[in-house]
Amino acid sequence: MPYVIAVYDVNQKRTGRMLKLFRRYLTWVQNSVFEGDLTMAQLKQLQQEAESLMQDSDGVVFYQLRDERYSERIAIGVDKAERSRFL
């Protein structure tokens, strides 16, 4: 299953709705950064839902990793991610 890192940069008016949307699909990492396993169908669905919310100069970037897991995740300082699955 592809592993996805997703980041968004949207107008403050829409951060609440974007946060809620991305949390339905992925694990919150910090700020507007999320990660998790998604099927191709789920990724497509998330993209479409994000697009329907986005306006003006809002932007989202998805990094879809070939491997189920990226090679390595290095957290320094406080790891704010919601789950401890990474530790």
Added chain:
Amino acid sequence: MPYVIAVYDVNQKRTGRMLKLFRRYLTWVQNSVFEGDLTMAQLKQLQQEAESLMQDSDGVVFYQLRDERYSERIAIGVDKAERSRFL
């Protein structure tokens, strides 16, 4: 060469210094998100420089990808990345 996606979440007092530091090593993507090729030595150096700036509940996460390139980068809406190398 490892491909790195880096994100930080730091106190507002330090965002300017962090931005300046990360820009020296990587390409700015959006908000506090960066990406680019780094040697292992450069990654280590960036980590150490970031650590020396970080305080309190500041956090940084590096995703170090095995492959030179992650599988796929999908940008929707406005792609704010500094360089057009991704297009």
